[in-house]
Amino acid sequence: NPMGKNQYSCVVKNDSRVNQILHKYQQHVVMSHHHISQLLLVEHNIKMPTTVTRHRKDLNLQASGATTRLLSFVVKRQLVLDELAQDPLNRRGPWTVCEGIVATSGMLLTRQYIQTEMQIHELNGFLSRAPMAKK
Known part of the structure; x- marks a missing residue:
């Protein structure tokens, strides 16, 4: 699937809005992937329960231990x-x-x-x- 489109409505990889939101959560020390996906759904109506980890990894957002x-x-x-x-x-x-x-x-x-x-x-x-x- 070279176009990256599938049957599910997923967030695009280079979505600047999602990137800004993830950077904001990083600044407020919100690190739990489960908690981030819940906040995205409640605050911004963005559903991405399994791709939070990949998005944070692509943006080089790491927790304190790493x-x-x-x-x-x-x-x-x-x-x-x-x-x-x-x-x-x-x-x-x-x-x-x-x-x-x-x-x-x-x-x-x-x-x-x-x-x-x-x-x-x-x-x-x-x-x-x-x-x-x-x-």
């Missing part, structure tokens, strides 16, 4: 340090730092990696917030 594995150590550390530099009082937690990195660079790192780097570079701020302590 991005953390693929980036070099220097780049990952610099992303975290740049975001920590914007918080001189050390009041941001790992999730807030993660969201800041996504907002500034578009890269999504794992919370565990960010937490480890925060404990190395901003230990006093991390301890003063006591994120794991019962309150």
Whole structure:
């Protein structure tokens, strides 16, 4: 089928509207393929339950684990340090730092990696917030 047309009404591979929506979900850290397909159906009336994975792969949209594995150590550390530099009082937690990195660079790192780097570079701020302590 060289024309790519079949009996089902599928979304075209290079549909710019769908690409923009998937990029928006990536920025809002929505990673579950099932959840994305449900959001597409409810919010935009686009039915693509099985092709979300292929579309995200074609657009090079990856979850935090894949991005953390693929980036070099220097780049990952610099992303975290740049975001920590914007918080001189050390009041941001790992999730807030993660969201800041996504907002500034578009890269999504794992919370565990960010937490480890925060404990190395901003230990006093991390301890003063006591994120794991019962309150």
